[in-house]
Amino acid sequence: MAPAMMDAVVFKGVREVAVERRPVPAVLKPTDIVVKVKYSGLCGSELHVYRGLEASGGTDFITGHEFTGTVTEIGSDIKTVSVGDAVVCPFTISCGNCFYCKLDLSSRCIESSCFGYPGLDGGQAEYVRIPFADSSVFKSPEGIKEQNLVLMADIFPTGYFAAHNGFTRLPPQQTHAAVAVVIGCGPVGICALVAALQYKPQRIFAVDSVPARLEQAAALGATPINFTSEDVKAVVSAATDGRGADVVLEIVGLSRALETAFSIVRPFGVVSSVGVHNGEMPLSAMEGYDKNIQLQMGRCPVRSVFPQALAVLKENQENLECLTKNIMPLSQAPEAFKKFDNMEVQKIVFEVGK
Numbered sequence: 001m002a003p004a005m006m007d008a009v010v011f012k013g014v015r016e017v018a019v020e021r022r023p024v025p026a027v028l029k030p031t032d033i034v035v036k037v038k039y040s041g042l043c044g045s046e047l048h049v050y051r052g053l054e055a056s057g058g059t060d061f062i063t064g065h066e067f068t069g070t071v072t073e074i075g076s077d078i079k080t081v082s083v084g085d086a087v088v089c090p091f092t093i094s095c096g097n098c099f100y101c102k103l104d105l106s107s108r109c110i111e112s113s114c115f116g117y118p119g120l121d122g123g124q125a126e127y128v129r130i131p132f133a134d135s136s137v138f139k140s141p142e143g144i145k146e147q148n149l150v151l152m153a154d155i156f157p158t159g160y161f162a163a164h165n166g167f168t169r170l171p172p173q174q175t176h177a178a179v180a181v182v183i184g185c186g187p188v189g190i191c192a193l194v195a196a197l198q199y200k201p202q203r204i205f206a207v208d209s210v211p212a213r214l215e216q217a218a219a220l221g222a223t224p225i226n227f228t229s230e231d232v233k234a235v236v237s238a239a240t241d242g243r244g245a246d247v248v249l250e251i252v253g254l255s256r257a258l259e260t261a262f263s264i265v266r267p268f269g270v271v272s273s274v275g276v277h278n279g280e281m282p283l284s285a286m287e288g289y290d291k292n293i294q295l296q297m298g299r300c301p302v303r304s305v306f307p308q309a310l311a312v313l314k315e316n317q318e319n320l321e322c323l324t325k326n327i328m329p330l331s332q333a334p335e336a337f338k339k340f341d342n343m344e345v346q347k348i349v350f351e352v353g354k
Contacts, residue, residue, distance in 0.1 A: 031078065152309065174246065183261055200222075
């Protein structure tokens, strides 16, 4: 039987989180489950709210949208999981019945909510309630370390989605001859790079300003470009006889990063953007027209791409353990947010209950 109270990370305001005692959630609807959390990731998109760059809609909600754990309670309508099952949950819930869910576009479900925002408490806590569980959660697959499985809640499928959208829009015969660029080598960028390398492009560049991140990208097989000391457009132009990149994956979520993507992509090239943006589109309609840019943007439908992304992650666990090696207890969440905010670590995973 679950206890009455639990530890949870709570957003208090700009650059302020606290670990508080909160009531353990319970099943509220027949389609709910409750999960005892084992691991919970700290995601870069949470920094948008933490830094005050994105309106959260309030304070005092439980943070976190990347988590794994064990089912402790199920609603009366639940058919796909049982108490005791180990599960991982996408960062957004999906009803399974709406127009978008039936098209396998789960990120635009009309009932969708993101964990870790007002209205749906997140998984940086000892327990979490999951609505629409039958059409949201997955049983934990065999052969993957549980702390690595946290990546499947959001950032690895998102990186996979970026790469898939970029490379599959090229004619198949052009894929192996392609020159690709990944803008942003944070956790999602590293995931996108790993996924992009599965397409075996002729060359792939990785753009960032943090030396440690560029070193990680280089170790994976990318040519690093530090945008603080190198001209990104000039480097890409020199590598492509002046054409520009065939595929650009924009991961950062800043207007200047998207502007760079538009400037370095070749005519009829592909810009695939999964960064969470909060600024204006730095491209005029005429510029897009003149370059015939193919543009794909938006939130990854994790549930829809989960099986394909999982297959890639299974083959690349060693290359991704750089993202899950920094494990901290939930009690140190305020310190963890500060370290992550200052880019002292690539990513942090909380081991809950430790």
